[in-house]
Amino acid sequence: MSVPTYMDYSATTPVDKRVASMMMKYLTMDGDFGNPASNSHYYGWQADTAVKNARKQVASLVGADPREIVWTSGATEANNLAIKGIAHFYKKKG
8 A cells, every 4th residue: 555645734744753752741631731821830830841941942952042932833923923023123223
């Protein structure tokens, strides 16, 4: 049996099995599932710690300060944020 080739990467991309395996800890109640913005309970604290650790790891990989790492929901939001940032920068320059 031949395996079909997935060609629709514009909005959905399969996740590498190693990445999915690591993420499962944060996607199920068996692990550190929670809303990182909810700081009034244990699950939120655990999720917030995980997000902060991920931010530090990404910053280290790209030579940035963790405060410079911004998570977005996807490409459209990221592109809009970048364009608005550039526009704001050049608006200040006149």
